[in-house]
Amino acid sequence: MDSSQEDRPGMGISAALAYLSKSPGKRLRPQLLIAAARAIGNARGESLAAAPAEAVELIHTYSLIHDDLPAMDDDDMRRGRPTLHVAFDEATAILVGDGLQAKAFELIASEEQLTAQQRVDLVACLARASGFEGMVGGQGMDIEATQQTLTVEQLKNIHALKTGALITAALVMGGIVGQASPDQKATLKAVGDKIGLAFQIIDDVIDVRSDSTTLGKTAGKDAAAGKSTYVALMGLEAAETAALDLYEESVALIKNWGVEADVLRELLARMVKRDR
Amino acid sequence: MDSSQEDRPGMGISAALAYLSKSPGKRLRPQLLIAAARAIGNARGESLAAAPAEAVELIHTYSLIHDDLPAMDDDDMRRGRPTLHVAFDEATAILVGDGLQAKAFELIASEEQLTAQQRVDLVACLARASGFEGMVGGQGMDIEATQQTLTVEQLKNIHALKTGALITAALVMGGIVGQASPDQKATLKAVGDKIGLAFQIIDDVIDVRSDSTTLGKTAGKDAAAGKSTYVALMGLEAAETAALDLYEESVALIKNWGVEADVLRELLARMVKRDR
Numbered sequence A, B: 001m002d003s004s005q006e007d008r009p010g011m012g013i014s015a016a017l018a019y020l021s022k023s024p025g026k027r028l029r030p031q032l033l034i035a036a037a038r039a040i041g042n043a044r045g046e047s048l049a050a051a052p053a054e055a056v057e058l059i060h061t062y063s064l065i066h067d068d069l070p071a072m073d074d075d076d077m078r079r080g081r082p083t084l085h086v087a088f089d090e091a092t093a094i095l096v097g098d099g100l101q102a103k104a105f106e107l108i109a110s111e112e113q114l115t116a117q118q119r120v121d122l123v124a125c126l127a128r129a130s131g132f133e134g135m136v137g138g139q140g141m142d143i144e145a146t147q148q149t150l151t152v153e154q155l156k157n158i159h160a161l162k163t164g165a166l167i168t169a170a171l172v173m174g175g176i177v178g179q180a181s182p183d184q185k186a187t188l189k190a191v192g193d194k195i196g197l198a199f200q201i202i203d204d205v206i207d208v209r210s211d212s213t214t215l216g217k218t219a220g221k222d223a224a225a226g227k228s229t230y231v232a233l234m235g236l237e238a239a240e241t242a243a244l245d246l247y248e249e250s251v252a253l254i255k256n257w258g259v260e261a262d263v264l265r266e267l268l269a270r271m272v273k274r275d276r
Helices: A003-007 A013-021 A028-039 A050-067 A090-109 A116-130 A135-145 A152-177 A182-209 A230-234 A236-253 A259-272 B003-007 B013-021 B028-039 B050-067 B090-109 B116-130 B135-145 B152-177 B182-209 B230-234 B236-253 B259-272
Strands: none
Touching (some): A028 A050, A028 A259, A050 A090, A050 A152, A090 B050, A090 B090, A090 B116, A116 A135, A116 B116, A135 B013, A135 B090, A152 A182, A152 A230, A182 A230, A230 A236, A236 A259, B013 B090, B028 B259, B050 B090, B050 B116, B050 B135, B050 B152, B090 B116, B116 B135, B135 B152, B152 B230, B182 B236, B182 B259, B236 B259
């Protein structure tokens, strides 16, 4: 624990956090959260959303770090750079993921601009979406389903938990920040469920069409790893059509919302009309 | 994802959770939390403490699962049985740990018997103690310090984070549940800092004196793994004396507290006077 240790490259949690901060990713989930808060039309919603938005991104980041581990999806590349366990080591990657999860809940609980009730609701929503009944449960199912041929319904169920739950949580959390009515929250949840699935289907489409350079992660990997994909099960064209249909349905759910929802609408569009 | 899969031994998060539930451990931290709530003398404190007590145990359990992983301390035995990654696999152990952490915060946030402010304070306290400035940070320092000779002060600093922070958090969380005054919370924190260190020193003492059968985990492992221990740095007798002194100091801090604190006093005693 001499001071020189902190300077040693490749060692230590602090160095790993610095490494992560240099490849921030697209920050889709925080953008969704902030856009949902704004869509509710609560004038202060957007400025109050910073801490919960950061929290949902921390959960997403920790999940990528743990999913990339050799014992899980064993990915070497992420966001165009070596994954954390490659750049550092597995112990650091496990610990950084664990610490980021704790930090997410600490951030929300400590945000004194929000009422205690809002913070409690946000913690409960994020914890549920990221735990056994959400993201973690979905990743477990995903790993177990490797080398099995799934039906489209089974694949949807896995993705609804693995990636959909956190996307939906981001939207509902925006609603909590903006003090949405129960009806508005239900709508945000329905939007999240549809766009989350569309997003995942488009991911598969892009995975087939891209190479690793433009993707920033290993391309075609899911199919190669024996994982079911929407493209494999439905065909490329039908998969893309299904995603666009889901997107149209999600936008229709908020068609009566005002101009405050325009940023949200734009984000939903970007989720399915991504650069290939 | 066919139904037969759930019956296949060694597979799945649910089976791993069932496996864990069959070796519950000593549940020291929940006992501390409940005893602290009772010590404050708030009549309802004890019954309100169940969810936060479970939450702190979930955090402790997840940390053991992740610390036992091959990339971390690489332990095969825990509580007299194979560790989770040995009984199942590494992916399951990582995911179960991740899910238990989320569950801990969900449990607190969802406990409607507590006020929203109490729940927020509990989440913040537990998240801080288990994150980068607490348990996770300490485990990172511990792994980096392997094969180095530390001073007693350096070893104390590591353990204050790695194991002390969560023990202190359990006591302070009991205070939050019992609606302790700021003074009472400060006392509980001081008690936790002292007894947490004493507990760790005694752990080293027991590790030297025991064999694996009575310990339920691999004995003498820390020293063999090149980790500094209090016994190695201070000698067996001096280490034991230091632990008992810390215990006496912790009890002295609550000497003016009433009979409501007797369960807490008994627990503190058991933490340093454990069966060898």
